[in-house]
């Protein structure tokens with residue numbers, strides 16, 4: 001799915017490989033290489049699996065030419081698990097992380113071979129996390145609170161959609177609004193995190209995707225960020241997408257992983273990013289928490305009022321009301337997980353899941369249908385956004401306390417360390 005990028009001469013020096021003759025024997029390097037090759041091999045069976053790869057090109061070309069069967073991948077992965085577990089020299093956090101990633105790889109291989117897990121089993125196996133369960137009543141209560149807060153009369157979902165339609169960014173203004181949001185995210189991130197000097201990304205506008213935005217990390221501190229313009233883009237998505245995909249979200253996460261883990265420590269397993277793995281809960285959780293870290297409440301409202309609303313030709317007078325409502329609506333985010341759980345567990349069909357999303361996630365019918373496509377493709381991945389965000393927030397706030405600078409430090413450490421999701425909640429418990 002991701003083409004190996006063509007690199008220009010002025011990019012950073014390559015970190016790998018040393019020439020085969022000069023390469024010293026290294027069990028840790030062999031483990032990393034075996035892991036990368038296995039992830040790439042799974043990618044031959046699952047086009048969505050390899051989210052990014054910027055390691056040695058020959059590892060990819062050789063993997064592509066062999067094309068291992070799923071049972072063979074499973075056998076090799078189990079051998080590698082034993083090798084990692086028994087390694088006397090591997091850094092303990094690196095070891096735990098590799099074992100977590102390999103457990104997820106084995107589960108994904110089983111799924112590709114036809115094994116069906118329940119939603120909760122799958123989330124545990126792939127993302128090292130336990131999704132919370134919420135009753136329908138829980139969401140009905142939140143919708144009732146919205147009933148009192150929204151202008152007008154009638155059913156809440158329709159009223160919310162009508163209200164929100166006032167806040168669509170006109171298509172001709174989208175790029176200007178996004179560029180301003182990206183600049184704000186970058187400026188605030190750079191105050192706290194020393195970014196690699198040559199980091200950058202390009203933004204592309206695409207259509208007909210199951211997601212609203214995507215960061216394709218290219219290696220050497222470059223990303224391609226794609227924004228899906230098939231559906232209307234509301235003004236709140238500008239800061240959300242700029243921070244989530246860019247600063248201090250996925251682009252920064254990938255750049256810090258590359259600088260700290262790959263280049264400084266030589267942990268080459270981090271040159272590959274398997275999407276259906278615990279790494280994604282950390283990536284999505286930090287990307288979502290990064291929004292509120294970069295632009296907390298009142299600061300965000302001021303920026304929206306002074307910069308983004310005027311750029312989008314929207315009335316700045318409505319900023320506070322709009323974001324107060326958005327805060328309430330965000331409490332419904334777990335309604336999407338419930339729809340996914342019931343749909344993927346076979347309790348309800350696609351039409352009923354779409355109806356649930358319209359009723360409790362307040363999605364327009366077209367958006368709900370796009371979301372079902374997302375469930376079909378990414379399945380229990382949905383938990384990585386809201387559960388990931390909640391776990392990361394709890395971890396950062398617990399470790400750092402109320403001091404904003406300290407929160408940035410803990411956040412940056414988390415981005416650049418091999419941390420499993422269960423370690424976040426262990427530390428919270």
Ligand SMILES: [Zn+2]
Nearest residue numbers: 244250284287
């Ligand atoms: Zn994301």
